[in-house]
Amino acid sequence: MKRSLLLLSCFTLLLLAGCWDELPIDERGFVIGSGLDMAGKNTEGTYDITLTSQFVIPGNLSNPTQNGGREQAAFKNISTTGQSSFQLSRQMLGLTNLIPNYEHLKILIISSDIARDPKLFSSIVDGFIRDHEMRRGIKVMVSEGDAKDVLNIKTETEPLPSLFINTIVENNVKSLELIEPVRIGQLHRYLLDEHSYALPLLTLSKDNVSYEGVAVFDGKSDHQVGTVSGDDLKGLRLIKGNISNGMLLFHIDGQLMIYEINAAKSSIKINAANPDNVKISISIDTEGAIAEMFGGRSLLDQAYMNEIEKQIEEKIEQIVNHTVENAQQEFEVDFFGFSNILKEKHYDDWKKIKDNWDHGDKLFSKSTVDVSANAIVRTIGSSDKAKDKGME
Amino acid sequence: MKRFEYADEKISDKQILVAVPSFVIGIGILSLPQSIASITMASDGWVSLLIGGVITIIITWSVAKLSASFPHQSFINYASTIVTRPIASVLTFLFAIQATSITSLQVRQIADIAKHYLLKETPVEIISLTFLLLIIYAVAGSRIGLFRLNTMFLPFVLIVAAIVIVFNINWFDLAFLSPTFETSFSGYIEGVKNSVLSYAGFTILWFYITIVKEPKQTPKMAVLGMCIPVVLYIFLYLTCILVFGNSVTSNLQYPTIELAKILEIPGGILERFESLFFVIWIMAIFNTTAMTFDIAVLALHSIFANVGKMKVIFIIGPIAYVIGMYPQDLVQVSIFGSFIGYSSVLYTVFVTLLLFVIAKIRRVK
Numbered sequence: 001m002k003r004s005l006l007l008l009s010c011f012t013l014l015l016l017a018g019c020w021d022e023l024p025i026d027e028r029g030f031v032i033g034s035g036l037d038m039a040g041k042n043t044e045g046t047y048d049i050t051l052t053s054q055f056v057i058p059g060n061l062s063n064p065t066q067n068g069g070r071e072q073a074a075f076k077n078i079s080t081t082g083q084s085s086f087q088l089s090r091q092m093l094g095l096t097n098l099i100p101n102y103e104h105l106k107i108l109i110i111s112s113d114i115a116r117d118p119k120l121f122s123s124i125v126d127g128f129i130r131d132h133e134m135r136r137g138i139k140v141m142v143s144e145g146d147a148k149d150v151l152n153i154k155t156e157t158e159p160l161p162s163l164f165i166n167t168i169v170e171n172n173v174k175s176l177e178l179i180e181p182v183r184i185g186q187l188h189r190y191l192l193d194e195h196s197y198a199l200p201l202l203t204l205s206k207d208n209v210s211y212e213g214v215a216v217f218d219g220k221s222d223h224q225v226g227t228v229s230g231d232d233l234k235g236l237r238l239i240k241g242n243i244s245n246g247m248l249l250f251h252i253d254g255q256l257m258i259y260e261i262n263a264a265k266s267s268i269k270i271n272a273a274n275p276d277n278v279k280i281s282i283s284i285d286t287e288g289a290i291a292e293m294f295g296g297r298s299l300l301d302q303a304y305m306n307e308i309e310k311q312i313e314e315k316i317e318q319i320v321n322h323t324v325e326n327a328q329q330e331f332e333v334d335f336f337g338f339s340n341i342l343k344e345k346h347y348d349d350w351k352k353i354k355d356n357w358d359h360g361d362k363l364f365s366k367s368t369v370d371v372s373a374n375a376i377v378r379t380i381g382s383s384d385k386a387k388d389k390g391m392e
Numbered sequence: 393m394k395r396f397e398y399a400d401e402k403i404s405d406k407q408i409l410v411a412v413p414s415f416v417i418g419i420g421i422l423s424l425p426q427s428i429a430s431i432t433m434a435s436d437g438w439v440s441l442l443i444g445g446v447i448t449i450i451i452t453w454s455v456a457k458l459s460a461s462f463p464h465q466s467f468i469n470y471a472s473t474i475v476t477r478p479i480a481s482v483l484t485f486l487f488a489i490q491a492t493s494i495t496s497l498q499v500r501q502i503a504d505i506a507k508h509y510l511l512k513e514t515p516v517e518i519i520s521l522t523f524l525l526l527i528i529y530a531v532a533g534s535r536i537g538l539f540r541l542n543t544m545f546l547p548f549v550l551i552v553a554a555i556v557i558v559f560n561i562n563w564f565d566l567a568f569l570s571p572t573f574e575t576s577f578s579g580y581i582e583g584v585k586n587s588v589l590s591y592a593g594f595t596i597l598w599f600y601i602t603i604v605k606e607p608k609q610t611p612k613m614a615v616l617g618m619c620i621p622v623v624l625y626i627f628l629y630l631t632c633i634l635v636f637g638n639s640v641t642s643n644l645q646y647p648t649i650e651l652a653k654i655l656e657i658p659g660g661i662l663e664r665f666e667s668l669f670f671v672i673w674i675m676a677i678f679n680t681t682a683m684t685f686d687i688a689v690l691a692l693h694s695i696f697a698n699v700g701k702m703k704v705i706f707i708i709g710p711i712a713y714v715i716g717m718y719p720q721d722l723v724q725v726s727i728f729g730s731f732i733g734y735s736s737v738l739y740t741v742f743v744t745l746l747l748f749v750i751a752k753i754r755r756v757k
Contacts, residue, residue: 020511020513020514020515020518021510021511021512021513021514132508132509135653135654136650136653136654137654185636185640185654188643189636189637189639189640192639192640192643193637343571344434344567344570344571345570345571347570347571347574
């Protein structure tokens, strides 16, 4: 009995010692950023895609000036071309001694060549949503220019381009001209739903990258239909509401003045009783301070303050109206989320118009949008004026 | 080998209160939000879950009431007094078959999930075998031990579920709740069906109430126990909807696991919460499986009283393994799963009605 027990326990040692899935950490290559580019169109209608993956080289990260002071890059970009993103990530095995690990993937950049193709965009993202190794928090963005080059930018402040971009898209707090980062989990919903949407757009200029616009996508066919930036993007943010920081330039008495928004809310009411003329009324409430002024008048004057607030309101209305008109006439898609509100609050009306909202009859383009803003200037900063009137 | 012996093989009715939720909470909830969301609009699925829960609680109460009215008698004994010994044996045998197939289904599903998320290279056969051997080890010991494990594990399971809900609150988007009550009637019915199947845990009541010391309060305890998964499932379902929205929830294979994956505990204390979630949830599934296996053993053992318990275990073990390995792919596993779900609910309702009616006719007390 005892001997057989001993034998049995020796035997179990054989089974228990091994692990099928063990993989030493130094054999893994951590990918922190991926980019997808169009490589070409085949004659059979299929596409060739280039996947670029950015591998971290941990040794160079902590100690970048090894080898006699010559700077070593802390990353290595590997590109490979094929037809599906999964196939590509497997092909990568042949190009590096490391086994790619996507669990720490932070950003996915898709070039606008892919984004503009109706068939390709959603299919190519599928692999990134389906693979369980990928997390739903990956930030997705579109790049004007090759994603490969975006991943190769040189930055002095951050050794890894992917992390640099990751921080840029998160720095939207202070600006009205940027949108919240879009995560792949959210994109999954955008692809499944038929509402139109916007993704952050990176622009490549020489060796640097800048983030100053969004790519607008058609919700039904899921492809990029245009880009929005500058004041129009401010309009989009103001319609969406929920702003905690941002600034607005306006003119008063021919002088420039800057209004810093500390909080902004919007409320949207839609009357869809008549499908051919849907009435959308947006009211925007903002609160903020005067951040900078070019003129020399005292701000401690109630009448002048009222005038300033009126100017701000007019400016907001003008911006928002222009944004909406542009969307209605140029892109003909509703990326403001009006269709979401219709579906959530006016489901019966939505059922009637959903096929013709930004498709078919384009009811969105025919709808009337009415904007009213209410701006409050809470404070004027620490000084009343920095120059006297004599300067004018 | 010396085994620790407990004072008596009896449990208190509080242990039934713990055993019912431990039995019900398991693999089902990992995918339940998906099946409910795909047939209802926006957040309407909670209605189905609630109605399904009420139906389940009613069935639970009747089964517990029936069993508790024959204190200290095993199922086969009181069934024999009602419907004669041969029929009672057949009924018990069917329960044994059912419990065996539930065991194999659980073993297979846990292996599939573990392979998908944790052990990519390890074959399903090996994961299942390891898990089944562990179950056999648990069942081979004392039955009271199982109940103590339940009491030990359940708080952790509930805490982990609570963490998943609470720490996802900053992802909540209330807009996903509307439009409300736009689901068609057939959608609700379909949802109720799915939720009843996922709550199904009556089998344990037939067998475990017989070892309760004082079964007077047991029906109340069973109902209370049943309320725990009903409330938990509704909350987890709503969390999925609030975080992902209906369209994504209905397209994720295991929405509850995805919830654990996106969860971020403030301060970056724990970034990979899903690993902890898996550990705890596998404990929950372990409890479920160990109890089903034990019931299969208990049922067979009560028919063939002169065969030793270990022999019964080693007969059922390989059979459960083979059945579990038979389905080839995910679709077959899910067909197998829904077949077992239906049969267990229908069979329980059938046996309850049968025993109830015949007991009334023959005036068995």
